[in-house]
Amino acid sequence: MKKRIVAVMMALTMCAGALAGCGDGGNAGNGGEAAGGDSSSAGSGDALQSLIDSTEGTVKLTVWASDVTEAQDLTQELIDGFKAKYSSVDFDITLGAESESTAKDTVLTDVTAAADVYAFADDQITELVKAGALQEVSMGYTYDVKAANASGAVDAATVDGKLYAYPMTADNTYYLFYDKSVFSEDDVKSLDKMIDVAGAAGKKIGFEFGNAWYLYGWFAGAGLDAYLGSDGNTNVCNWNSGAGPDVAQAIMDYCAGGVLVNSTDDGSSVTGVKEGTYAAVVNGIWNSPQFQEAWGDNFGAAKLPEFTANGNTYQMNSYFSCKLVGVNPHSENVGWAMVLAEYLTDESAQVKRFEKVGWGPSNSKAAASDAVQASADIAAISAQTVFAQPQRIGGYFWSPAATLGSALSSGDLGGKDIQSLLDEAVTGITAPAE
Amino acid sequence: MSDTNVKETAEKKSSPKDIKVNTVEPKGMGVKKKRIVGAIVKNTVLAILAVIWLIPILWLFVSAFNVDPGINYAHFFPSKGWTFNNFIQLFHANSAVMYVRWFLNTLLIAFFSCIISTVFVLMVSYAFSCCRFEGRKGLMSLSMVINMFPGVLSMIAIYFIMKTIGLTESHVGMVVVYSAGSGLGYLIVKGFMDTIPASMREAAKMEGASELTVFLKVILPLCKPIVVYQIISSFLVPWGDFVFAKLMLGHDVKNFTIAIGLYGMLSKENLPRYFSQFCAGGILISIPISILFIIMQKYYVEGVTSGSTKG
Amino acid sequence: MGKTGVKEAARVKEPKKRKLLSESAFIRYFRDIGTAVSKGDAAVKLSMIIMGAGYVARKQVIKGILVTLVEALYILLLVVWAIPNLSKFSTLGTVQLQMVFDPATGKNVVNDYDNSFLILIFSIVALVLLAVFVLYYIHNLKAVYKIQLRAEQGRHINTFKEDLKSMVGDKFHITLLTLPSLGVILMNVLPLFVLVAIAFTNYDQQHMPPNALLDWVGFDNFKTLFSRGGLTVSFGYAFGKIVSWTFLWAFLATFTCFIGGILLAQLINSQGVKFKKMWRTLFIVTIAVPQFVTLLLVRNFFREDGIVNTLAANSGLIDFLKNIGLVKSSMNAIPFLSGRSVGWAKFMIVMINIWVGVPYQMLIATGVLMNAPQDQVESARIDGANKWQIFWKITMPYILVVQGPALITDFVRNINNFNVIYLLTQDLYTTQDMAMANSNAKEVDLLVTWLFRLTNEYYNYKMASVIGIIVFLICVAFTLVSYARMMRGGREEDYQL
Numbered sequence A: 001m002k003k004r005i006v007a008v009m010m011a012l013t014m015c016a017g018a019l020a021g022c023g024d025g026g027n028a029g030n031g032g033e034a035a036g037g038d039s040s041s042a043g044s045g046d047a048l049q050s051l052i053d054s055t056e057g058t059v060k061l062t063v064w065a066s067d068v069t070e071a072q073d074l075t076q077e078l079i080d081g082f083k084a085k086y087s088s089v090d091f092d093i094t095l096g097a098e099s100e101s102t103a104k105d106t107v108l109t110d111v112t113a114a115a116d117v118y119a120f121a122d123d124q125i126t127e128l129v130k131a132g133a134l135q136e137v138s139m140g141y142t143y144d145v146k147a148a149n150a151s152g153a154v155d156a157a158t159v160d161g162k163l164y165a166y167p168m169t170a171d172n173t174y175y176l177f178y179d180k181s182v183f184s185e186d187d188v189k190s191l192d193k194m195i196d197v198a199g200a201a202g203k204k205i206g207f208e209f210g211n212a213w214y215l216y217g218w219f220a221g222a223g224l225d226a227y228l229g230s231d232g233n234t235n236v237c238n239w240n241s242g243a244g245p246d247v248a249q250a251i252m253d254y255c256a257g258g259v260l261v262n263s264t265d266d267g268s269s270v271t272g273v274k275e276g277t278y279a280a281v282v283n284g285i286w287n288s289p290q291f292q293e294a295w296g297d298n299f300g301a302a303k304l305p306e307f308t309a310n311g312n313t314y315q316m317n318s319y320f321s322c323k324l325v326g327v328n329p330h331s332e333n334v335g336w337a338m339v340l341a342e343y344l345t346d347e348s349a350q351v352k353r354f355e356k357v358g359w360g361p362s363n364s365k366a367a368a369s370d371a372v373q374a375s376a377d378i379a380a381i382s383a384q385t386v387f388a389q390p391q392r393i394g395g396y397f398w399s400p401a402a403t404l405g406s407a408l409s410s411g412d413l414g415g416k417d418i419q420s421l422l423d424e425a426v427t428g429i430t431a432p433a434e
Numbered sequence B: 001m002s003d004t005n006v007k008e009t010a011e012k013k014s015s016p017k018d019i020k021v022n023t024v025e026p027k028g029m030g031v032k033k034k035r036i037v038g039a040i041v042k043n044t045v046l047a048i049l050a051v052i053w054l055i056p057i058l059w060l061f062v063s064a065f066n067v068d069p070g071i072n073y074a075h076f077f078p079s080k081g082w083t084f085n086n087f088i089q090l091f092h093a094n095s096a097v098m099y100v101r102w103f104l105n106t107l108l109i110a111f112f113s114c115i116i117s118t119v120f121v122l123m124v125s126y127a128f129s130c131c132r133f134e135g136r137k138g139l140m141s142l143s144m145v146i147n148m149f150p151g152v153l154s155m156i157a158i159y160f161i162m163k164t165i166g167l168t169e170s171h172v173g174m175v176v177v178y179s180a181g182s183g184l185g186y187l188i189v190k191g192f193m194d195t196i197p198a199s200m201r202e203a204a205k206m207e208g209a210s211e212l213t214v215f216l217k218v219i220l221p222l223c224k225p226i227v228v229y230q231i232i233s234s235f236l237v238p239w240g241d242f243v244f245a246k247l248m249l250g251h252d253v254k255n256f257t258i259a260i261g262l263y264g265m266l267s268k269e270n271l272p273r274y275f276s277q278f279c280a281g282g283i284l285i286s287i288p289i290s291i292l293f294i295i296m297q298k299y300y301v302e303g304v305t306s307g308s309t310k311g
Numbered sequence C: 001m002g003k004t005g006v007k008e009a010a011r012v013k014e015p016k017k018r019k020l021l022s023e024s025a026f027i028r029y030f031r032d033i034g035t036a037v038s039k040g041d042a043a044v045k046l047s048m049i050i051m052g053a054g055y056v057a058r059k060q061v062i063k064g065i066l067v068t069l070v071e072a073l074y075i076l077l078l079v080v081w082a083i084p085n086l087s088k089f090s091t092l093g094t095v096q097l098q099m100v101f102d103p104a105t106g107k108n109v110v111n112d113y114d115n116s117f118l119i120l121i122f123s124i125v126a127l128v129l130l131a132v133f134v135l136y137y138i139h140n141l142k143a144v145y146k147i148q149l150r151a152e153q154g155r156h157i158n159t160f161k162e163d164l165k166s167m168v169g170d171k172f173h174i175t176l177l178t179l180p181s182l183g184v185i186l187m188n189v190l191p192l193f194v195l196v197a198i199a200f201t202n203y204d205q206q207h208m209p210p211n212a213l214l215d216w217v218g219f220d221n222f223k224t225l226f227s228r229g230g231l232t233v234s235f236g237y238a239f240g241k242i243v244s245w246t247f248l249w250a251f252l253a254t255f256t257c258f259i260g261g262i263l264l265a266q267l268i269n270s271q272g273v274k275f276k277k278m279w280r281t282l283f284i285v286t287i288a289v290p291q292f293v294t295l296l297l298v299r300n301f302f303r304e305d306g307i308v309n310t311l312a313a314n315s316g317l318i319d320f321l322k323n324i325g326l327v328k329s330s331m332n333a334i335p336f337l338s339g340r341s342v343g344w345a346k347f348m349i350v351m352i353n354i355w356v357g358v359p360y361q362m363l364i365a366t367g368v369l370m371n372a373p374q375d376q377v378e379s380a381r382i383d384g385a386n387k388w389q390i391f392w393k394i395t396m397p398y399i400l401v402v403q404g405p406a407l408i409t410d411f412v413r414n415i416n417n418f419n420v421i422y423l424l425t426q427d428l429y430t431t432q433d434m435a436m437a438n439s440n441a442k443e444v445d446l447l448v449t450w451l452f453r454l455t456n457e458y459y460n461y462k463m464a465s466v467i468g469i470i471v472f473l474i475c476v477a478f479t480l481v482s483y484a485r486m487m488r489g490g491r492e493e494d495y496q497l
Helices: A002-022 A025-042 A044-054 A071-086 A100-110 A122-130 A151-156 A190-199 A212-221 A244-256 A266-274 A283-298 A332-344 A347-356 A364-368 A378-384 A395-410 A418-429 B004-013 B028-064 B083-092 B100-129 B134-149 B151-165 B171-194 B200-208 B211-220 B224-240 B243-248 B258-264 B269-311 C002-013 C018-039 C042-047 C053-056 C061-086 C116-152 C160-168 C172-198 C220-226 C236-268 C276-288 C291-301 C307-315 C317-323 C342-370 C372-381 C387-413 C418-425 C434-438 C446-456 C459-488
Strands: A061-065 A091-097 A117-121 A166-173 A176-178 A204-207 A226-228 A236-239 A260-262 A279-284 A299-302 A306-309 A312-315 A317-325 A389-390 C097-101 C107-110
Touching: A002 A347, A025 A266, A025 B200, A025 C042, A044 A332, A061 A071, A061 A332, A061 B269, A071 A091, A071 A347, A100 A122, A117 A122, A117 A332, A122 A317, A151 A166, A151 A317, A151 A389, A166 A332, A166 A347, A166 A378, A176 A283, A176 A378, A176 A389, A176 C172, A190 A204, A190 A244, A190 A279, A190 A306, A204 A266, A212 A226, A212 A244, A212 A317, A212 A395, A226 A332, A226 C418, A236 A395, A236 A418, A236 B224, A244 A260, A244 A306, A244 A395, A244 A418, A260 C342, A266 A279, A266 B269, A279 A283, A283 A299, A283 A378, A317 A332, A317 A378, A332 A347, A332 C107, A347 C342, A364 C061, A395 A418, A395 C434, A418 C434, B028 B269, B028 C276, B028 C291, B028 C342, B100 B134, B100 B171, B100 B211, B100 B224, B100 B258, B100 B269, B100 C172, B134 B171, B134 B243, B134 C172, B134 C387, B134 C459, B151 B171, B151 C116, B151 C172, B151 C446, B151 C459, B171 B243, B171 C172, B171 C342, B171 C387, B200 B211, B211 B224, B211 C172, B224 B258, B224 B269, B224 C276, B224 C342, B243 B258, B258 B269, B269 C276, B269 C291, C018 C116, C042 C053, C042 C116, C053 C061, C053 C291, C061 C116, C061 C160, C172 C459, C220 C459, C236 C276, C236 C342, C236 C387, C236 C434, C236 C446, C276 C342, C291 C342, C291 C418, C307 C317, C342 C387, C342 C418, C372 C387, C387 C459, C446 C459
Parallel strands: A061 A091, A061 A117, A204 A260, A204 A279, A317 A389
Antiparallel strands: A117 A317, A166 A317, A176 A279, A176 A299, A226 A236, A306 A312, C097 C107
């Protein structure tokens, strides 16, 4: 008890010192970070050894991983491996299930009750950092996170120049799945060509226009912006200017043709492929097994095609995001939580994850392995990554953009012209957040 | 309300019960024929309604036997063939799907919260319907007002209150969440108790019975039909709630209730692989509830006969 | 018919002076405290400090000890737990969370920070406990004084055993109501107060405890809602649309299910229907499968690329609907729930809700109908009334009296019917109205579902609380008015004879 009080007092003096020294709260963290940085370069092995030495009693940790069966199994396996690796320390690690896509909602409800180590999708990182739910990764105990991972993945885990999480996968984007018996590899480079071929074969091409995530690809392809502004609250969006109206018109024209159709959601896309209605569909890696099953040897994956709007050809873009592992600063054992997070995301863990769950690695060496390189999905993802932007967008984006996509694909603009519809959508997307 | 008033009117009312029931006798064949036609029409209408009501359940049923584990919107009946495997799979727990465990968790929570809720509702209903005390009407209005508050909005507050008492991540906590506030749902049962003649209570009290005895021996047996309703509806809650359970019950898969578990099967990654199992799971839930109802039906019928003796 | 006589009898019983009486009761409450304090003897006055003293003096030793124990417990709770929290209530805490990471020990060193939200909750719990205690304290004082009077008049004073006995006798309502009330306070009242308090703080995504401190902002949030056009660019527009649909929905949902349930119950109960149990069970099966399972199935049923649409296309139904103008000619599917036609979506939601709600109402109605006054029905039959007349003139009014209050709660519950709307429209319904989309709203949203989205996706707890309070007040006003109307003349006793 006494020890604790002393520690708290020390911490307070440190904080006070930092505050007084810099005079400006914004820089307060830098002193500490510099110190952390030093120790990291000085040799992380020492830090790990001193962590082991200073550990007394049982280290209790909770981990949240995806509720997908294979992911749970793998995480449990990794946890067991972790315990074996540090057998001198007594661990009590519990594993819980929480989908990466909803982690933020749960964590923010009660940060103090959230897991010590949890996986989440990178679009949540800004809000998690703002709420103080992520421990800064100021150093690596077992490996250098920044050096080991692809730069895009590191960027996705970085907020305001500071690394806040450990990249786990780099595959959360959308690309083209197609039936090789209908399209040739050349056909799928251009949407116009695809529509001709599919139309002749009596097939359709599915795209989720009513989903803002997918719709983004069209406008971004024409060089238009939709991202979270520097204040961290308000979106920047210029879809109503420049080539915006052309793109909107192009979507309407394509859809009016009846070959490129609005697929309501994942379920529709999968059903469409299974039923043989869709010869191609834009979707993500999580549904790849379904498509592989439906098309068998004719399964093909490629980067998104080019489309034409008002005579110009544009490459369709996409959002790109990673799954990350974060450490909760409210953890009793932040140090061990960091070591565990490193263990869950290091090269060998990522290779295993690809083998068992099928998720694409963010670790550069893991991604370079033969097994990974042989995957059609990974090849398509890396081809698409060139035309992808990190998913950094505020909440006001989703609803108006979805309505825009839905209206354009149905051709029913409710009596408005394209320009005013776009203007209205942009007003909603860029509305100042509370 | 003074007791004498009630008693007086009760005595006034007691006279009509002497009237002998004279049912109008059917006259001739015409009426009989009409009756048969009527019966046919009624049964047909019921059959049509039942079909409408059961079509989605039927879809649930056939989807549960689908070989294809994912969802398919285009077909009613499985296109790839039938299998019993989805049910079998449910009984083989893996790290993400522990159906049997969830089922037992939910059964336990449902059992206790059902008992507490039903007892609470009956207690409150009796107090409001049959006891006369100062502030009764005020309390009734207050309860109605409080009951109007949408629970979804106060979820975080409830979460932190429960956390303070140490009841998050526990099944006891879930029982509390589902049953503690149930007293507010007294209106239907109280309305029912209001229809039971006060003279019956007065008579029992005249013979020296305490309020407790009146409650247990006189009123309760008459309330069977509505108690059945109350039991079924409160038993159902834990099977269908995933909003509160998700928030309160933590993340340990083996502690889940069926609702969180099944809802998790519908996530983006799980839907293509677990939809048929989800349907199978949905069907299995309906079994304990249907059994409960079939057992309870007996009391329904008893309610009819005992109800007719009261007038 | 015999009914009128009964009604008159009921009307006579209810004294008109009730209102006046209750007002004077309010004054009497405080006068009694004064009397107890001024006229109480030494034992009563001692009870002001040691609450059980008055009982012990009259030989009610066990009761005295119990009451004093409760008092001691309260005071302990107050000192140890309530006062530390309440002292920070006015500021909601001042010490900001600070953490320093020590890589060597692997621990975050945290200062002794204030968690504003916990302070808020605990203070409210403490205040409620305090209020309960004050009420109990006053009640106790009066009770002790009453015993003093009884002793002076030489009347019998209850032994502990007799006290216990009265708990199942004339004080039975206290026995009955204590536990349920505690539950309600825990699960309903406290959260309600917390929510009201949040409406006066700045709890939103910029201020999320424990990382940030909360502050009181007075009526600022209410002003934001009503002056600057509110939360979003098209807030007023969306708010108006959603409020009107919420009420229309509540009305339709309540009455369709209510009437449907009664008709179905009547149909099953009527003469000539065979296998009554089987029919009832068939409809119950639909209840037995949880709502979220069936609703998720049903909504897939009615997708634009779903089974019903496939059937409709094959059978030519879509062309027919196009011809009569119910489906726009540009569409190749019936837009049941997709949002391309608001009318279709609203219609479908009400219909699906009938599907969900009627079996429940049938259950209740069956129970209620079984207790229906058979003598009245018989006498009406003797008078030559036909079945329809009997149903509308006798059965319906009876059901309305019994279920009237429940009908009001159903109405309110439908105003807040989260499940049906959320499960049927989430991720499936895309609004075509950009102004609605800009407020993150859908035409088929109820206030609660809209609020849920605002809080769940934007963590805007303060505004959600403000709107929640407004919705709540609307509901309360509606209910109290209709309930008072329904209860006028003590109709609850119409049949309790």
